[in-house]
Amino acid sequence: MAKSGASKKTSGTRAATKSPVPTRSPLAPARFPSMGPVAGVRLAGRAVGLKKHKGVKDLMVAEMAPGTTVAGVLTRSKCPSAPVDWCRAILPRGKARVLVVNSGNANAFTGNAGDLQVAQTAGEAAHLFGCRARDVFIASTGVIGEPRAPDYIASKIGGMKKSLAVKSWKNAAEAIMTTDTFPKGATRKVKIGKAEVTLSGFAKGSGMIAPDMATMLGFVFTDAKIPAPVLQRLVRTAADESFNAITVDSDTSTSDTVLLFATGQAKGQPRITSSADKVLANFKAALKDIFVDLAQQIVRDGEGAQKFVTINVRGAESKKAARIVGLAIANSPLVKTAIAGEDPNWGRVVMAVGKAGEKADRDKLSIGFGETQITRNGQLVHGYDEAPVAAYMKGDEITVDVDLGIGRGRGTVWTCDLTHGYITINADYRS
């Protein structure tokens, strides 16, 4: 680890002072995964003029077969976008036929004009695909507070319909990008009973949320046949340990949306009536896995990120307490800048644990970076040698282990470092 990191940097330079805005995140996966069809799903991604730069894809449409169920989680922001309001209203029905997602404009803080745009988009899609407006899910990401003509997106759906195809996953993933430096996709195959089902999805996000870019979106499609109430339980559980366990900058979007669509087209699948059904075990694992994969890709594309950071907390009073402590560490600008500076500054971890507000005991706190235990029971490990840890910090995958030593709660949070790149991107984004 230390070597692979060191090899990328000339000695004496630091991640924090490297060229700040790479065209592709250094933490990106090598390539977009090869994604096959999900029975009952066709997609298209195209450029329709919502983004400033001509020819850059900015509209995604997905058509799902009749009978598709849907579940999802939406931002807890008290100032949500018009599309989020719309999805929240129609989600309890659990039925979906069309998904329309645009980038380039968030349709947030656009008042009545924003609601009108959503209504026109849903209405036009319903007309074109022969379904009801409330079967049409909508998400938008981009600049806040700049209303577009209410029929702008609606007028583009007809043209998109012609190019729908079962393999257009990469196009779709690209069409929802904002400041993302790479498209994010993931796919899994898994059995429910004897039936093989596919899960494929894509996501966007680069600040945990950056309101101008209206943050994190994730869409996963499966051909499994799962009733909406069961699907909703599965989504909540999986999202809690994936999308809800990442942070880039602690900011929460007006537009965060994660949706899971199940077309029910897989052949020979046993009937599912409960989320506790043991036949779902593999599916649940695969769903969590694909959510974690997409969530981690978002962190790997964190604005300005040079290092991918895993924070494991154990010994907390409860699972919830472990998450809160983990997020306090992950969101601390001082911890994040220390990691950017390749400084094994465990004192800042102590600080972050202290400020989290959860039960902690200074004299029971143990901290490790990578393979090295640094403190145990509130004091430096006898004979602690910083040299190997300093070498470890030069790598681009950093793990911080914290044991609060007071209970059995544990949890993991993923984040990235805070670099000059983040400042450059966000001090200059809109203008």
Place this chain on the structure above:
Amino acid sequence: MAKSGASKKTSGTRAATKSPVPTRSPLAPARFPSMGPVAGVRLAGRAVGLKKHKGVKDLMVAEMAPGTTVAGVLTRSKCPSAPVDWCRAILPRGKARVLVVNSGNANAFTGNAGDLQVAQTAGEAAHLFGCRARDVFIASTGVIGEPRAPDYIASKIGGMKKSLAVKSWKNAAEAIMTTDTFPKGATRKVKIGKAEVTLSGFAKGSGMIAPDMATMLGFVFTDAKIPAPVLQRLVRTAADESFNAITVDSDTSTSDTVLLFATGQAKGQPRITSSADKVLANFKAALKDIFVDLAQQIVRDGEGAQKFVTINVRGAESKKAARIVGLAIANSPLVKTAIAGEDPNWGRVVMAVGKAGEKADRDKLSIGFGETQITRNGQLVHGYDEAPVAAYMKGDEITVDVDLGIGRGRGTVWTCDLTHGYITINADYRS
């Protein structure tokens, strides 16, 4: 405002990309105030070798006359430093004779060795000044987790005693600095009845907290005669609207300490028995004023700060809600980087209001920057022209006004922008 800002920067450059670490904050006051004696207080600030650089002041001792009362507020961190534990234990007695503050070492996360050091320091000071150990208040700021010899500070107090003087305020303020770029002092004279009393104090802090530097310390001395329980009420109220209303980076120190000492040496002052006594009105105002002055100086010395930011929130459900919304805006990395980039990015303010979790209604939200109203009732003001606001953003004092439009709660929070300088300072501090 726009002009004075613009004149400092060549057009096209941005605060965020300016030389990142100034030797003195561009927001610093012109000079340390002229501070006269406070009857019953003598101080000294000297270099005793705790800091790396030889000859840099790092120990401060203040002696207060017998009869001095004390009140204070301490960090809420669950991993407080040994001196904070000590102050918390002795503060309820309300009596003080000596204050010993060192920089260069936080004495935090130092286990039993840290407690031992505190005990030796208090014991030695008690011996030298003829008081009890529990009359000795102690604060430490600097690197975390590096225990010093337990008698190191104790062994220096005797030498300091000889140089105590009634006018050594600037020396004292300098001796408690860490990454501060200027010493922070403030003084006021005010009447209680017919007696003129003085309030003089100093503070340090440059990250709202930076654990390595162990954050924010503030000490104010007065010759008023005020019983400790009354003093404690006054401190809580004043701290809430000053030190608790500032943030640089949302991080909370292991060591935050604010103490107010009242020597009771002023002549002819009426007896005070209640914090509600009307004769205290001017004193209360002056106390809040001096706390706000010191707190704002800390923000003006915020790590990497190029702009001083005032966030006024009104129309909130309650005073507490207004504070929470104000802090959510002030702590948002996206709002702070937008201000660094001189971008009137009100969309990020919407995001921050939304994530605060307090009651808000998108369609009632009004936002203004400086003199310009940008949104009213959830939509852009008709004919909004960004040009004058963009010019305003080039100044180094930025005011953001938010009206939630749902209640009567209001509050003000002060912060600074988030610049490349913050990253540079914090990615490189310890090593």
